[in-house]
Amino acid sequence: MKTKSLPYSRQVIDEDDIEAVVRTLRSDWLTTGPKIEEFEKRFARDVDADYAIACSSGTAALHLLYIANNIGQGDSVIIPAMTFLATANAVRHSGAEVIFSDVDPDTGLMNASHFKDAINRSTNKKVKAICPVHLNGQCVDLSSFCNEIDKIIVFEDACHSLGAFRLSRSGQKFRVGSCSLSKATMFSTHAVKAITTGEGGIITTNDENLALRLKKLRSHGVVRDKDLGNNELINLDEKNNFKQPWYYEMRELGFNYRLSDIHCALGISQLKKLKYFIERRNSLRQRYESYLKCLGKYVQPLKLVRNCTPAWHLSVALIDFDALCVSRTEVINKLRLLGIGTQVHYIPVHQQPYYRDRYGILELPGASAYYSKCLSLPLWPAMETEDVDFVMESLAKILGLTFEDNTSFDAKAN
Template sequence: MSEQPKSLIPYGKQSIDDDDLAAVAAALRADYLTTGPRIAEFEAAFATAVGAKHAMVCSNGTAALHLSAMALGIGPDDIVLAPTLSFLATANGPHYTGARIVFMDCDPETALVRPQDVEDALERAGGSVKAIFITHMNGQICDIEAISKIARRIGAYLVEDACHAVGTEYTDSQGITRQVGDGAYSDLTNFSLHPVKTITMGEGGVVTTNDSTLHKQMCRLRSHGMTRDPDEFEVEELAFAADGLPNPWYYEMPSPGYNYRATDIQCALGMTQLAKLPRFAEKRRSLASEYDALLAKHNGPMRRFGRVEGCDPVLHLYVALIDFAAIGLDRGGFMRQLSALGIGTQVHYLPIHRQTYYAKLNPGLSLPGADTYYSQCLSLPLYADMTSEDVRRVMDALKSLGA
């Protein structure tokens, strides 16, 4: 009798429990499916969780990055530094507003932008830089204090793409343990709550900030640019009745925005998921430690990706760096063979400066750190419902193929 194939271990997936289902069902039975009370409840809870004054929830992480760029007033002819090793949205967000993107290289072991990568990009920028966007790749944090000093020196905004890093903590130079998103060293921090992230809303994005003006601007821009605040109305003859009270139907659009709203259904799921963040974080850290221990004993052409001192990450991705030439397989063939063994993997990411659109805007650009990391990286399964047995099965499969 032939052996039954083992079920697939995907590289990532959501963890949904009965309390999540109950919360969504309750939201569906409520009076508001969107623009209701769950929006503000979730925003307050998220801000508290990361230690920020404000949180703005929106439809997805890309929308969060776009709203960040709009709120900062980034427009045509402005220069923005962005990491080449990140998802497309980190560059696209400010580019949607017309910015010229100057790409930064990264550490070939960690995929994180280093202060020197920022300085190198500044030399190539050829003008005043409006903002610096950095990505905390895989869940580890960049040297945000050093990069923040550079941003202040040149008068630029600093925006964190923390879509991989919800729950990550780090110790700063003052010995203070901080949460990613508390805004201690940046103007805005962006999060994604996509299903493969540590917590999910199905789709969803959050921006945290300690700047009340930026927060208010983003909240307006996520809903067509409209305001219903009587203090902001400009056309008094339309806005107010004869008795001086605002007309109850009235709104104004000082400038256009987008429909980037999140729904009460999404936020209901977000609330129950956020309550489980400590448990999910502990599980991801435990699984990462198990991978680390197994890789530490391994002598093949595979090693763990680099670690950052002083950072206690909640990893979104666990990355192995593999010499595929030493195995005798290209990466695509290696991944297909792993899939046949029931192991799902992924590559994060093709450097953005090599994407067709941006390559045409940046002909001949060489960013060797990113290219080196990209040539070796393979994202292994990591999610809250994994078991220690799953980790061992992943490692056994990798080693069976020569890694």
């Protein structure tokens, strides 16, 4: 009888990570120190961006992006309904309104037709930005939006897709986070993401002025030293020291959205293992896919999107529970009794009471269809091949299904 617990996801922390954190704890800097800039520079390098700005959470990253781009009352932002609450909540915290787009029922991703539909529903609303969400590890085809977007700022919510590549129509590869077709990209470094800092977020951009403003807003809107510019109080003396080194100015209302050196030390260590983490996640997810394709028409893996090399964050099965005459709740609870944790990503945000009360009942059939079928299966880099086998054998039994072709799964997964 298997007793191993398999949550839907978990962090992978090794001795190198622990030692990196301990070294910082023993240093002079626990926050506002050198590890923050080091983490930002390494992250920017790894995603081919000019700048990276670390902050306290993915939600904080989104909020900072909207505020730094002067999005507020009277503006609207288009986001997909299939995402975590934070994508929408940050819009509202900035004072702007949310316009929800539908998504593809087989991928959970928005596309150009969904964007057009959202625009058509935005009558009398000033659409200032769009924030597509790269879901589960796959990428939205941003190039398909290019001819549709005019004077609308593009942000990318890439919390699920660190390490993925977008492919241009000419075949050129761009890292998610390189901001080749957007003004900025934001990531989360929550415990179950591709890398973790415990809690945390990070924004990448190639816009120097935006990067400077994000850093200022991240820390109360305060500027110091050389960032004060032409100010007599900070002129240098004959020894090249600031005459008034204590002086600072708050030039706009900011926040305390800083990430500490402790968090960043862990992030630096985790970044060194990102390639391995992605390779392992992708391999395990491919094994899941081999199983899912053999369970008949009512159970399928996510449809693979064109123009993307994924970095799988979640392994999602699309299950027609109604056709199989079984409830998702029943399946989840029976798997839990076997030590197998699953999750649903996500309840469509437009169905949440706050947004339903604010915007009324919206008919977004793609999001509803995706939500009705999605089930996230256990996936993290330290899982073993045998864990996937156990999960899939258990799922098939609970669904009352047999594998149509149960031979050579090792060959299919390789």
